[in-house]
């Protein structure tokens with residue numbers, strides 16, 4: 060496969076690129092390396108990719124998804140067989156602070172991805188959606204069969220919009236598209252704006268950690284290798300029209316168009332307080348907790364129903380939380396020289 064990975068300097072994009080190269084594919088990675096979080100971490104991920112034995116099959120280009128002519132030229136030049144769109148303005152809370160960046164990357168940028176795939180007949184587009192699209196839904200575990208029409212953050216609304224935009228292109232142009240709702244991804248080279256990284260930094264510095272909703276939030280924490288495995292398994296499986304799709308009683312996860320939605324989560328929901336306890340054990344240090352109320356835009360609990368993913372691919376994430384946290388802590392200590 061000749062694959063475009065957008066957001067290749069990002070957390071998931073870096074890991075996916077390394078895996079695709081190891082599997083023998085050629086990859087073009089793009090990223091605008093913006094300063095939403097530490098740019099050096101993004102550069103260091105790219106340096107890791109450049110040092111891989113298969114680096115000859117990887118090319119990186121600094122490019123913004125919102126650059127229409129640049130994106131069109133890239134697609135026309137490369138003739139990608141597959142595209143994985145991971146570049147986005149991520150983060151729920153930041154979407155209350157800088158909404159503009161979400162409109163540009165997640166809506167305008169995603170429109171350019173769709174156009175590039177359409178004009179150049181890309182065989183399969185996979186794109187990152189998010190567990191946050193479940194918004195006000197409380198039925199657990201979250202199923203792709205549920206309707207998700209009540210987002211509680213602009214971030215979630217842009218991700219749901221991506222699913223809808225992709226459906227329209229899939230219907231109109233027969234473009235195979237798969238949307239992936241990732242559930243709280245963690246692991247080595249993880250994002251400094253996410254809880255695991257923030258908590259670790261605070262604990263090793265002896266500073267208090269901010270624990271929202273008194274620690275009674277629940278998350279389906281998913282280890283990075285499990286996310287990558289799910290993506291790699293789905294990549295060659297371009298969907299076709301679903302013959303069982305009934306427009307009179309539409310299943311939210313499928314369509315008469317070659318379009319599907321999958322959850323990729325660990326299928327276990329863990330209370331934040333237990334997550335913190337696991338991190339304390341891995342570090343051998345105690346956290347000082349500053350208990351705070353629920354944050355606007357956050358959801359109380361996430362838990363992924365992964366039946367559709369497992370039925371299609373035979374794969375289910377399996378990394379135990381404590382093992383994944385220990386691997387993160389090992390990486391953190393080495394990277395930050397602690």
Ligand SMILES: NC(=O)c1ccc[n+]([C@@H]2O[C@H](COP(=O)([O-])OP(=O)(O)OC[C@H]3O[C@@H](n4cnc5c(N)ncnc54)[C@H](O)[C@@H]3O)[C@@H](O)[C@H]2O)c1
Nearest residue numbers: 066069070071090091093123124146147164187241243244
């Ligand atoms: N990490 C999670 O827990 C999680 C959960 C659900 C969904 N997701 C989604 O998965 C994808 C990857 O997430 P991640 O955790 O690797 O985040 P990340 O921020 O580490 O990676 C995204 C990358 O995209 C780049 N980018 C942002 N805007 C861009 C633009 N306009 N043009 C080009 N590059 C741009 C950033 O520089 C960054 O390197 C995102 O779409 C995110 O919304 C992540």
